[in-house]
Amino acid sequence: MRLSNSLFFACGFIVASTGAGARSLPPVQPVNxxxxxxxxxxxxxxxxxxxxFEKNAYNAVETYTLQPDGNVYTAFRFNNGGFGAPEKKIHSLGIVKANTGNAIWGVQLFWPLRAQYIVAYLSQDYxxxxxxxxxxxxTWVMARTPTISPHDYAVLIDKVKALGYDISKIRKVPQRWSSDIVGKAGGN
Incomplete structure (x- = not known):
């Protein structure tokens, strides 16, 4: 990705990240x-x-790597506009907020600005x-596999709605992977 596109995205994301809370709703409660x-x-x-930046993402994948200092290196990649489109990549650092049970991070695309990241739901089996x-x-609904059952999808979207989101804005991300690629991608 060219630097100008990265800076455009970063600036737009940071500006959006600094806005006031939605409709005076209480803060999102993180997992324990x-x-x-x-x-x-x-x-x-x-x-x-x-x-x-990700409105036309296909095969969107986020990969986390724990760093020695306890923070999280994040690598986000997707095809922009279709399965055969060029892959875009964004790298950032998740800075884990102390005393939050590791459930609240500040995602830093560049210093000194950080975007809020709250793990609002996590299944017991991760x-x-x-x-x-x-x-x-x-918001991001994510799974260890590229697809989930319609029942699980509906349950997760209901959880997003219960968090106070307008679910009419939800976009289901197209995912198409062969089984050998899923294994290589690190599907846990």
């Missing part, structure tokens, strides 16, 4: 605890209220998660 070691690895984006923000502007 995230075992960061178990949380690391590949997460497929199943559905999202997307940022401007196979599905919802990342939210107090502003209720963006």
């Amino acid at each position: 605890h995230v075992d960061l070691t178990r949380f690391m690895g590949t997460w497929y984006v199943i559905a999202t209220i997307p940022t401007r 196979r599905e998660t919802i990342v939210a923000r107090d502003a209720r502007d963006y």
Whole structure:
């Protein structure tokens, strides 16, 4: 990705990240605890209220790597506009907020600005998660596999709605992978 596109996205995301809370809703409640070691690895984006940058994402995948200092290196990649479109990549740092059970991070695309990242739902088996923000502007429903059952999808979208999001803005992210590629992508 060219630097100008990266800076455009970063500036737009940061500006959107600094807005006031949505419709005076209470803050999003994070899960009690995230075992960061178990949380690391590949997460497929199943559905999202997307940022401007990812509105046309296909095969969207977020990969987390725990760093020695306890923060999280994030690598987000997707095909922009279709399955055969060029792959776009964004790298950032998730800075885990102290005393939050590892459930609240500040995602830093560049210093000094950070975007809010709240693990609002995490299944006990660490196979599905919802990342939210107090502003209720963006959300990500992710799973360890590129697809989930219609029942699981409906349950997760109901959870997003219960968080105070307008689910009419949800975009189901097209995912198409062969089984050998899923294994290589690190599907946990």
